[in-house]
Amino acid sequence: xxxxxxxxxxxxxxxxxxxxxxxxxxxxxxxxxxxxxxxxxxxxxxxxxxxxxxxxxxxxxxxxxxxxxxxxxxxxxxxxxxxxxxxxxxxxxxxxxxxxxxxxxxxxxxxxxxxxxxxxxxxxxxxxxxxxxxxxxxxxxxxxxxxxxxxxxxxxxxxxxxxxxxxxxxxxxxxxxxxxxxxxxxxxxxxxxxxxxxxxxxxxxxxxxxxxxxxxxxxxxxxxxxxxxxxxxxxxxxxxxxxxxxxxxxxxxx
Amino acid sequence: xxxxxxxxxxxxxxxxxxxxxxxxxxxxxxxxxxxxxxxxxxxxxxxxxxxxxxxxxxxxxxxxxxxxxxxxxxxxxxxxxxxxxxxxxxxxxxxxxxxxxxxxxxxxxxxxxxxxxxxxxxxxxxxxxxxxxxxxxxxxxxxxxxxxxxxxxxxxxxxxxxxxxxxxxxxxxxxxxxxxxxxxxxxxxxxxxxxxxxxxxxxxxxxxxxxxxxxxxxxxxxxxxxxxxxxxxxxxxxxxxxxxxxxxxxxxxxxxxxxxxxxxxxxxxxxxxxxxxxxxxxxxxxxxxxxxxxxxxxxxxxx
Numbered sequence: 096x097x098x099x100x101x102x103x104x105x106x107x108x109x110x111x112x113x114x115x116x117x118x119x120x121x122x123x124x125x126x127x128x129x130x131x132x133x134x135x136x137x138x139x140x141x142x143x144x145x146x147x148x149x150x151x152x153x154x155x156x157x158x159x160x161x162x163x164x165x166x167x168x169x170x171x172x173x174x175x176x177x178x179x180x181x182x183x184x185x186x187x188x189x190x191x192x193x194x195x196x197x198x199x200x201x202x203x204x205x206x207x208x209x210x211x212x213x214x215x216x217x218x219x220x221x222x223x224x225x226x227x228x229x230x231x232x233x234x235x236x237x238x239x240x241x242x243x244x245x246x247x248x249x250x251x252x253x254x255x256x257x258x259x260x261x262x263x264x265x266x267x268x269x270x271x272x273x274x275x276x277x278x279x280x281x282x283x284x285x286x287x288x289x290x291x292x293x294x295x296x297x298x299x300x301x302x303x304x305x306x307x308x309x310x311x312x313x314x315x316x317x318x319x320x321x322x323x324x325x326x327x328x329x330x331x332x333x334x335x336x337x338x339x340x341x342x343x344x345x346x347x348x349x
Numbered sequence: 350x351x352x353x354x355x356x357x358x359x360x361x362x363x364x365x366x367x368x369x370x371x372x373x374x375x376x377x378x379x380x381x382x383x384x385x386x387x388x389x390x391x392x393x394x395x396x397x398x399x400x401x402x403x404x405x406x407x408x409x410x411x412x413x414x415x416x417x418x419x420x421x422x423x424x425x426x427x428x429x430x431x432x433x434x435x436x437x438x439x440x441x442x443x444x445x446x447x448x449x450x451x452x453x454x455x456x457x458x459x460x461x462x463x464x465x466x467x468x469x470x471x472x473x474x475x476x477x478x479x480x481x482x483x484x485x486x487x488x489x490x491x492x493x494x495x496x497x498x499x500x501x502x503x504x505x506x507x508x509x510x511x512x513x514x515x516x517x518x519x520x521x522x523x524x525x526x527x528x529x530x531x532x533x534x535x536x537x538x539x540x541x542x543x544x545x546x547x548x549x550x551x552x553x554x555x556x557x558x559x560x561x562x563x564x565x566x567x568x569x570x571x572x573x574x575x576x577x578x579x580x581x582x583x584x585x586x587x588x589x590x591x592x593x594x595x596x597x598x599x600x601x602x603x604x605x606x607x608x609x610x611x612x613x614x615x616x617x618x619x620x621x622x623x624x625x626x627x628x629x630x631x632x633x634x635x636x637x638x639x640x641x642x643x644x645x646x647x648x649x650x651x652x
Contacts, residue, residue, distance in 0.1 A: 181605055184620075188612055283493075291590065295609075309592060
């Protein structure tokens with residue numbers, strides 16, 4: 096057993112992930128084929144959730160107590176509870192089957208047919224990002240409200256800075272520190288969600304490869320896929336950690 | 350607090366000393382929790398869930414496992430309020446029985462992960478040194494895997510079934526309580542009263558359990574409540590993928606998967622169990638938020 100593990104690790108360093116029992120193909124090849132699809136959708140979901148989540152949160156905090164705040168906060172509370180796979184099914188039913196606005200499922204590379212690819216990606220990206228949008232909205236809102244109370248914001252007002260300046264430079268920048276931490280954690284969530292969403296939308300990414308390999312007991316693929324996903328998550332978190340230095344000068348990396 | 354300050358400053362100090370303000374922590378917690386609508390709605394949903402799980406045989410109009418091929422895939426009607434599935438089973442009854450599955454899996458998985466997580470966190474923080482490094486690096490490694498993927502892997506190694514889903518989800522949820530416990534214990538253990546206890550010859554185990562552990566109670570309560578929602582969601586996801594609770598046992602995730610195949614003809618099959626999942630997770634989240642604001646608003650964003 097330990098010897099097998101050592102051999103496996105040694106193989107990985109030479110780019111050999113073993114052979115899939117089910118597909119009878121090189122595992123490294125199988126994963127290299129599917130990983131870009133998952134990263135493509137996951138990256139879009141990450142960007143969308145970052146932009147929308149933070150803007151919704153900021154708007155809620157600035158318009159605190161108005162109807163916008165109430166509605167968006169309520170929607171965010173619904174958003175963190177909705178099962179992503181179920182949302183996918185609802186979207187397929189309403190938008191694709193009933194209204195016929197978007198293709199039901201599948202995946203096309205953006206280099207082959209750009210518009211079809213974008214149209215096919217809309218619903219999966221919504222499903223992948225919904226949870227992140229909702230939780231980032233909630234977090235940004237409470238973080239902003241926390242920062243507004245700080246002394247340095249009062250000082251900024253007292254100095255006679257313009258409101259725009261105070262909100263952009265002082266409030267948002269400080270409020271984003273905890274948000275960035277959570278964004279790092281969202282990367283793992285998005286990859287976890289990919290397993291479900293790729294199954295619902297029939298997308299040949301690494302998530303669906305993992306599910307089908309688990310069901311087929313194809314452990315070579317499962318092992319390698321897990322290793323790759325964990326590596327990507329760790330790398331993404333590293334990037335997030337480095338970005339702290341820019342937001343918070345108190346944090347320095349030696 | 351500002352009121353009492355101004356009162357003290359504005360004059361009658363003698364009176365203030367005579368009657369210290371009566372201040373009940375429990376009363377305050379209750380008033381904050383019940384003061385806003387969302388936590389109360391959450392609590393209401395959870396109470397209904399628990400009642401439905403306990404009294405399922407009394408509430409459910411039909412036997413959730415009784416097949417009736419002649420009446421399969423019926424749309425909602427007077428006899429079957431949410432219609433029937435592909436084997437002619439009553440959807441409403443299966444949703445009611447599914448609450449049992451969700452609650453059993455959720456409570457057991459959170460129970461195990463909390464106990465293991467707290468123990469690991471306490472030991473790491475209390476003994477420090479190499480033990481701290483080993484345990485926390487292990488937790489870090491766990492966190493590198495998406496929780497769902499980790500549960501998926503463990504479930505695939507163990508095989509399907511309720512017991513294995515519980516084990517898989519419990520392992521997937523160990524990281525949050527252990528990190529929280531470790532953080533709390535690290536800040537508490539420097540206090541003088543821990544030193545005093547040690548000087549009095551109190552054993553390490555008793556210091557950990559009686560002096561340090563209670564400090565983690567407020568964040569823990571919030572964590573467990575919100576964690577229950579997350580676990581129920583994860584169980585539904587596993588069952589949806591066919592790696593969790595297997596048919597014929599009524600599980601909401603499995604029902605959504607089952608209904609997905611008949612989306613065009615009877616959408617209610619896939620939609621209704623999803624609504625049940627959403628309501629329950631919403632209930633736990635809102636209750637958790639309410640508890641957090643009532644117990645300690647500083648925990649915002651931490652738990």
